[in-house]
Amino acid sequence: MREAPFPGLLPEAAAPAPHYHGHRERLRERFRKGGGEALADYELIELVLFRAMPRRDVKPLAKALIARFGSFAGVVTARAERLAEIDGIGEAAIVELQIVAAAARRLARVEIEARPSLSSLPAVIDYCRAAMAHLDHEEFRVLFLDRKNFLIADEVQGVGTIDHAPVYPRELMRRALELAASALILVHNHPTWPFLITMDHAQAS
Structure with missing residues (x-):
């Protein structure tokens, strides 16, 4: 020893x-x-x-x-x-x-992209909450859709502070044209209300 x-x-x-x-x-x-x-x-x-x-x-x-x-x-x-x-x-x-x-975030994105189209509002909300609900700053996100509501891209267009995020319509439409998107879902979060997600749907014409 x-x-x-x-x-x-x-x-x-x-x-x-x-x-x-x-x-x-x-x-x-x-x-x-x-x-x-x-x-x-x-x-x-x-x-x-x-x-x-x-x-x-x-x-x-x-x-x-x-x-x-x-x-x-x-x-x-x-x-x-x-x-x-x-x-x-x-x-x-x-x-x-x-x-x-x-x-x-990757798992949530794969789950929603695997669907044939974004015809289910609850599914879109679940995805956005998974990606954004716990952020401590405002984030403006855009889901670009084709004419059959298939998801083309999901992109963060602006990142801000705790109470605002900048949005530039000209850049938004330029990107929609680049992707040949027919419709957009505009999303932003509210850090002071962690589970509140605001959404708008727009046609790209």
Whole structure:
């Protein structure tokens, strides 16, 4: 048996693993068995942070993020500069959170684009809420449709502050002509009312 290099200290091989190692495996096992519904919001944030911070107990950090932004969705859709205000959050952690947000938007977009046409208003509303409901600034988005209401493109046309977003009709119509769009759905969110989405339908003639 190798002796410890200094009296009273354990050999390096016998040093106990950090306490959070067991916690991480237990959390992953709960996720494997019960999925996301089996975990609290801060625990899902922990799972995301594991990759960015392999040698740190991220539970207190995850709870701090939820306390600041209110929910899992609020955390992953927060702007990078606001996330960076949380002590301990670095670029690697911000990127991991942004990847989750991008994946959620991509899934929502694929789901709606897979439909033959945008004839279902609830489906469009669900998509817009998934993309915009948790933003902390106003965003003006346009869904460009063809003459049969098939989705051609979904584009953000303007990003603003907490209470307004600039819209330029000339640029909007120029883009509609470029895409040969026959109709538009104009959408913008209200950050002070997180689940309020305003929509208008227009014909491009």
